Amino acid sequence: MKISRLKKSHKILQYFATNFNYREPYQVLIDATFCQAALQNKIIIEEQLKKYFQTQIKLLTTQCIILEAESLGAPLTGATKIVKKFHVHKCGHEGKPVTAAECIKSMTKDSRYIVATQDRTLQDRLRKVPGRCLLYLHKATPVLEEPSNASKKYVSKKSKDLLPAKIGEKIDHMKQTQGLKSSTGKEETSKKKHKGPKNPNPLSCKKSKKQKVQTTQSVHKNDKNTKLNLNAKSKTLMKPKRKRIKIPNHVKEIVKK
Structure with a gap:
């Protein structure tokens, strides 16, 4: 067979x-x-x-x-x-x-x-x-x-009648296992902490074109200021050079006498 x-x-x-x-x-x-x-x-x-x-x-x-x-x-x-x-x-x-x-x-x-x-x-x-x-x-x-059509229709009707009751029993069982429902049948209400709105992640936020232009301008300004400050500091730190005065020869002779 x-x-x-x-x-x-x-x-x-x-x-x-x-x-x-x-x-x-x-x-x-x-x-x-x-x-x-x-x-x-x-x-x-x-x-x-x-x-x-x-x-x-x-x-x-x-x-x-x-x-x-x-x-x-x-x-x-x-x-x-x-x-x-x-x-x-x-x-x-x-x-x-x-x-x-x-x-x-x-x-x-x-x-x-x-x-x-x-x-x-x-x-x-x-x-x-x-x-x-x-x-x-x-x-x-x-x-x-x-199975004949009569048998199939009977089974489908029977399954439809039993389906809501079975689903309700399964839900109750799941609630009891997870602690959401007590043995007396009363549902336990758990207090949830309400958190305020979170700020968006700055890395995920794209900067607008205006912001980019402003940032570049501010960078250039900062560079100029830093250069001026460095020049001023360098001037103050440098010592002034001594100027040598040349004495003519006839003056030197008079001084010697």
């Missing part, structure tokens, strides 16, 4: 287990039409279904199904022998048998059965009821039918 087919069957079973409480061992309710198809395709039902499901299953039938197969006579002799091998489950119609279709419908009202049938009319009826899981044979291959 292909792995993809096995994964698909497990996915469908998980869907019905999650949303409609199907549990292991899965109970497969088999009628005579399914046994007749298995006989024509020369397959052994128990072995084939165990390979297909690869989980615990229990094959069941009812007294009403057996009696109907026997009443049809020779065409279903082989199917009657096969269906008698399965465990006969009490259906509540003992002493007052009904048709196999009516018996299966009444059996699936409260309990969770995987209905194995080739009866198209019965399949159509069961598809209209949410939570009904169908199994049929495609030639020699068992096929677990995907």
Whole structure:
């Protein structure tokens, strides 16, 4: 059997287990039409279904199904022998048998059965009821039918009804874990410190063109002032040079005399 087919069957079973409480061992309710198809395709039902499901299953039938197969006579002799091998489950119609279709419908009202049938009319009826899981044979291959539209609508409606309550419970749980809500159910109001507005980061602020021009002018002015101050200081620090006076020679002679 292909792995993809096995994964698909497990996915469908998980869907019905999650949303409609199907549990292991899965109970497969088999009628005579399914046994007749298995006989024509020369397959052994128990072995084939165990390979297909690869989980615990229990094959069941009812007294009403057996009696109907026997009443049809020779065409279903082989199917009657096969269906008698399965465990006969009490259906509540003992002493007052009904048709196999009516018996299966009444059996699936409260309990969770995987209905194995080739009866198209019965399949159509069961598809209209949410939570009904169908199994049929495609030639020699068992096929677990995907959830019907009625089942999908029921699940979507149920999930929408439960969604607000679940969200509220999760929010309350998160508040309790984070200490925002007390065990009594009252929310604890924590005082927050209000901080004043912060000044912008001067590095992130761009200077305007006017400011740039003013800054450059002020830099030039400062440079000129510094130069003047340095010149003045240098003048004060420098010593005045002594001037030499030349004495004429005739004056020198007079002084010597």
